[in-house]
Amino acid sequence: MSNESGISLGELLLWNDEAAHQWRNHLEANPALQEVGCDIGNTGNVLGFVRHIWSAELRWASRLAGLEAKEPATGPLEALFPMHVEAHQVFRSLIDGPEAAWAEPYILNFDWVPEDKRRASRRKIAGHALFHSHRHYAQLATLARTAGFPAQFRGDLLFSAAVV
Numbered sequence: 001m002s003n004e005s006g007i008s009l010g011e012l013l014l015w016n017d018e019a020a021h022q023w024r025n026h027l028e029a030n031p032a033l034q035e036v037g038c039d040i041g042n043t044g045n046v047l048g049f050v051r052h053i054w055s056a057e058l059r060w061a062s063r064l065a066g067l068e069a070k071e072p073a074t075g076p077l078e079a080l081f082p083m084h085v086e087a088h089q090v091f092r093s094l095i096d097g098p099e100a101a102w103a104e105p106y107i108l109n110f111d112w113v114p115e116d117k118r119r120a121s122r123r124k125i126a127g128h129a130l131f132h133s134h135r136h137y138a139q140l141a142t143l144a145r146t147a148g149f150p151a152q153f154r155g156d157l158l159f160s161a162a163v164v
Contacts (some may be wrong), residue, residue, distance in 0.1 A: 014162035057087035060129035
């Protein structure tokens with residue numbers, strides 16, 4: 001935990017991990033929720049949506065660490081959650097690593113990124129990845145609630161143990 005005036009990447013990572021575990025537990029306790037239809041990102045259903053969230057975490061963590069991209073896992077929830085666990089470990093090693101590594105810019109060589117936005121700080125990329133998950137967890141909370149599977153936890157940062 002930090003006494004800095006801003007929220008650190010380490011704290012965001014802890015919040016992200018807390019949310020991922022809460023959602024995994026909620027989805028395990030409500031297997032029918034996994035099959036609820038979901039049109040976000042053409043994922044098909046909630047399980048596909050969660051696969052998207054956790055595979056994106058691993059993809060961004062791997063990119064920042066210079067690791068070879070892996071094919072996203074498929075299958076049931078228990079086959080998907082290790083993507084989050086691995087992403088968390090990679091992000092943790094980067095955050096705990098040398099400060100100098102964060103000074104290197106990251107170049108986004110993707111057609112979908114405008115050329116004037118392709119150079120970004122590694123901190124910005126990590127923040128993007130971690131907030132990406134939380135944006136989708138908010139969407140997932142709405143899907144779950146409207147399908148009759150309201151979460152019994154609060155995903156807001158205000159209620160997180162990750163930040164004091």
